[in-house]
Amino acid sequence: MTGDVNFPLFMVCIDSQQHESAAISYACQHALASGGRIGLFQTMELDEFQNWATVEDKMKQELREAGEKELWHIAGHIKETYNLIPEFYIEEGMPLDALIRLSAQENLFEIIVSCEKSDLPDYMDVKKVRKLLAPIVFTPEKTI
Numbered sequence: 001m002t003g004d005v006n007f008p009l010f011m012v013c014i015d016s017q018q019h020e021s022a023a024i025s026y027a028c029q030h031a032l033a034s035g036g037r038i039g040l041f042q043t044m045e046l047d048e049f050q051n052w053a054t055v056e057d058k059m060k061q062e063l064r065e066a067g068e069k070e071l072w073h074i075a076g077h078i079k080e081t082y083n084l085i086p087e088f089y090i091e092e093g094m095p096l097d098a099l100i101r102l103s104a105q106e107n108l109f110e111i112i113v114s115c116e117k118s119d120l121p122d123y124m125d126v127k128k129v130r131k132l133l134a135p136i137v138f139t140p141e142k143t144i
Helices: 022-034 053-081 095-104
Strands: 009-013 037-044 087-091 108-113 137-138
Touching: 009 022, 022 037, 022 053, 022 108, 022 137, 037 053, 037 095, 053 087, 087 095, 087 108, 087 137
Parallel strands: 009 037, 009 108, 037 087, 108 137
Antiparallel strands: none
């Protein structure tokens, strides 16, 4: 789902269990201050099923449904805490490839990635990062 592209989009890249992440806090505070939007980003990878079209379609559907369920949980926290309604971006493929495609379509202002994200190395390919039309901000998580 996408919103009004005239407003800056703060894309948050977190894992499903990070609903109280510093990345969310950072993105939401900046979105509120600038009148921007929040996007929750997730990717699906299905490389090993490419030769089995029916299985691949079923797996994509199941992964998308699971991803949406996880994002709805995070969205509830964002709505309750910041009174913002995030947009969902569930894309296929590697994270940076998907973000490069999205940066050409959306008004990406910043891409915020939690340093606790399980696939963090996938966001650190310098050759791909240079193709992005928005900066990446890596947020450390609070250690309490």
